[in-house]
Amino acid sequence: MNPQTRKDVILLPNTPSILGWASIAGKKEGQGPMGFCFDVIEPDSHFGKETWEQAESELQRRTVELMLSHARCTTAQVDAVFGGDLINQCTSATFGMRHLGIPFLGIYGACSTMAEGLLLSSLMVDGGHMQHCAAVTSSHFSGAERQFRFPLSYGGQRTPNAQWTATAAGSVMVGECSRPPYVRGVCIGCITDPAITDANNMGAAMAPAAADTILRYLMATHTSPADYDAIVTGDLGVVGSDLLLTLAAQNGYDLSAVHRDCGVMMFDNTTQDTHAGGSGCGCSASILCGYFLPKIAAGEIKNLLFAATGALLSPMLCQQGETIPCISHLVHLSFTTGGTL
């Protein structure tokens, strides 16, 4: 085996298209500054089900079915769906998808799941192995709080740097087509561990992962932040976003003019009491699908880096004194298939 240059930054020669997308959000998310952009706002936090876990599965199922209708695609036409979520054993995805009959590939990237699923779907189509490959993810405030921190009825006080898990989902379909948005490149995240042990400070934990992935992509492609209309992180929130800009600046990259964070965008802390911002797989997934993809399709945004971040947080390992490893996967979305950025 010869030495080689690692191919963790991968440019996609066939630039697959995103054929369809959908977003569904909960009531609080609908009342926030991004409420205008989601396809559906569901006022019932139980989504007609009895438990939070069943509610999130229902949310994911509805989002995929809405995405399929937007992509004008039947379940029988989908080669595979990449799905995952935060709930133990990824049940929102597996229980949400179990009756659709679509070949299923389970993934786990915590809040980076949308980027991981979109990245893998794009590689499947670009490599010629699939024609239509979907990705879906979700999060639900009540289920996530119970699992990762405290049950809501415990009434624990939230710290200033805590984030608010969004009740939301997003789904996309990647395929061979000749219309934007196109996927031009991806960067697979490396696990970083800044040795943070506080499950209420995930933004700070995740920022180094985002910086690592974004800077690796910029360096490998010889591009600068000015080449992009937006460099979007998943859910760093206020604390993590500041840290990302600092880390990038220390490496000679000024992201301040183009950086957007879905966690910061999702809520208005002055009226919604969400502290450092939104979080959860569904936060960046729903804002990607509700806000950014339509803007790229319309040409209002020409080039965008979507770098969702995940805190690979485990309550049991936290209780054992472990730190929180984090990861960020990146997808380069574009209005055009090539040429200058």
Next chain:
Amino acid sequence: MNPQTRKDVILLPNTPSILGWASIAGKKEGQGPMGFCFDVIEPDSHFGKETWEQAESELQRRTVELMLSHARCTTAQVDAVFGGDLINQCTSATFGMRHLGIPFLGIYGACSTMAEGLLLSSLMVDGGHMQHCAAVTSSHFSGAERQFRFPLSYGGQRTPNAQWTATAAGSVMVGECSRPPYVRGVCIGCITDPAITDANNMGAAMAPAAADTILRYLMATHTSPADYDAIVTGDLGVVGSDLLLTLAAQNGYDLSAVHRDCGVMMFDNTTQDTHAGGSGCGCSASILCGYFLPKIAAGEIKNLLFAATGALLSPMLCQQGETIPCISHLVHLSFTTGGTL
């Protein structure tokens, strides 16, 4: 979008090779009938660590490092590693891989994880996006029992159809090369749900998923069981294996002459009190890497279907009265790159 034939059965035109593999097993697994085939048998069930979760992360790290040495590959040469496991938030993989600096893609397929990781790695290499892509998974008896059923110190009596989670791990490296074993085709599993709610009867829950995937591959490739030297399931155990043969026979396929189940192979119930057999991600992963891959490399086995099965089991959802959805992913491994089987 035109109607199409779904591509969930994918033949790999470039037939990537498995460049290296490794297996590490625990003491009980080493004392069983497969003990002769593992690279390492570790007598310390804590793997030198303080908790079961840390032990399993250490097991996974050691297995990847051993696999890299077998593949004569440095961490810097690996484009990505697909990793997953049974423990909540996939911590065995994320904590095990966090210091290796290899781009990481988290997957969740319960005990089908080895097949899912091998399948995805093979597609990455076959599609030309990566040169070296690894997969790893593991399970640990003590951590899994505590999480999914009862802590060991509770002393719960095991049912006759219960299986024994293997303490074991396996890892493979897929790359471009011209030596066997080759990956010739894959089949992505659909989630099946036979409405079983008993977390101690996973073999019966998983058998329909295995039957669905294996029969879809045979039908799509116009092959019969006689074309393969072995059709290997992950960990159906005694109960699930019988059910698989029955389900296949009902559809006109006699698998009895070639079917092997890693769960049945792993332990000797007459002396090891393991009831229906072994289970866990590491069961099929370690037997694939310890036993089957060397035989394919040596030409003793010409064609093999590896169909690992996963029970997408969630203790919380079981407590909510939910059933256990299951999945099986398949990889066709071969001594040759083409021609007649």
